[in-house]
C-alpha cells in the first residue's frame with residue numbers, strides 16, 4: 001500500500017525509530033517458537049501458546065502485542081495467527097539468512113557505522129577483534145558469525161553460478177584463475193562441469209584452508225591449486241597463462257581506486273585470447289525493489305565491517321574502472337541468479 005497520509009509517514013518514521021525493538025522482538029518470537037506454534041495452530045489463545053511453549057503469560061503477551069504492531073501476527077477475538085508477512089520468518093530462506101547475517105555478523109557492531117563513515121574504516125569489526133578488514137578475520141570469527149557470513153555470501157552466488165557456468169565454459173577453458181575464490185564453491189562447480197579444466201584459487205590464506213578442505217571432501221584436489229595473497233598489500237602481478245580470470249562478488253570488497261589497480265594487475269596476466277569474467281550485483285540492474293533494498297543495506301555492511309571504503313556499486317562505476325584499467329567489456333549479461341550481472345572483459349591491446 002502506498003504511503004499517503006501524515007499518519008502513515010509518522011508511523012513509517014516510528015518504525016525506524018523503534019527498528020531494533022522490532023528486530024529483537026522478531027528474534028525472540030522465532031527463538032521461543034511462538035511463530036512456528038501459531039503457524040501450526042492457527043488462531044491460538046495466549047494461554048494455549050503459554051502452556052505449549054512453557055513460557056510465561058506475560059512474556060507471550062508482550063511479544064504477541066508487538067507482533068501485531070509489526071504486522072507479523074493477526075488478531076481475532078483474542079486469538080492469534082501468523083500473517084502472510086510473518087510466514088517469511090518461518091519458511092523463507094532468504095529472509096532467514098539475511099536475518100541471521102544481521103544478527104550474528106552486524107547487529108552489535110552497527111552502532112559504529114557513523115564512526116566508520118567518519119574514519120573510512122570498518123569500526124564495527126572491533127566487536128570481534130583488531131583487524132583491518134573482515135576478510136583477514138573470517139577464519140577466526142566466532143562459529144555462528146562465520147556460519148552466518150558464509151551462508152549469506154553463498155546464498156546469492158550459489159544461485160548465480162549454474163547460470164554463469166555455460167557462458168564461461170563456451171570457450172572450453174583449460175585453466176581458470178578464481179580471484180577471491182573463498183571456500184572453493186565456484187572451483188568445485190567448474191571442476192565438476194569439466195573433467196579436464198584446472199582451477200587456481202587466489203584468496204587470503206584463511207579462506208584457502210577452507211577451500212582446500214572442501215575440495216578434498218569432493219575428491220577434486222588433483223586439478224586445483226592455491227595462491228595465497230592479499231590484494232591490499234600492493235600486489236604488482238598475478239600468475240599468467242590462464243584462459244579465464246574469474247572474479248565473483250570480489251570487486252565489491254574494494255574502493256574504486258583499488259578496483260582499478262586490481263583490474264590493471266589482472267590485465268597484465270590476460271593473454272590475447274583470455275577473458276576476464278566479473279560476476280557481481282549492481283544497484284541499477286535489479287528487477288525488483290526487494291533486491292535493490294537488500295543491496296543498498298549490504299553496502300553498509302561493507303562500510304561498517306568489510307573494509308570501510310567499498311559498497312555495492314552502480315554498473316557504470318565498475319565499467320568505468322574496467323575502461324580506465326585498459327580493458328574492454330565484450331558482453332554484459334544481466335539478471336543471472338537473483339540479480340547478478342556477468343561482465344565478459346577482454347584485453348584490447
Ligand SMILES: C[S@@+](CC[C@H](N)C(=O)[O-])C[C@H]1O[C@@H](n2cnc3c(N)ncnc32)[C@H](O)[C@@H]1O
Pocket residue numbers: 135153154157179180181182183186202203204207229230231232233247248249250253
Ligand atoms: C564476498 S566474498 C565472494 C566469494 C566468492 N567469490 C563468491 O562469489 O561467493 C569476497 C572474497 O574475496 C576475498 N578477498 C577480499 N579482499 C581480499 C584481499 N584483499 N585479498 C585477497 N582476497 C580478498 C575474500 O576473502 C572473500 O573470499
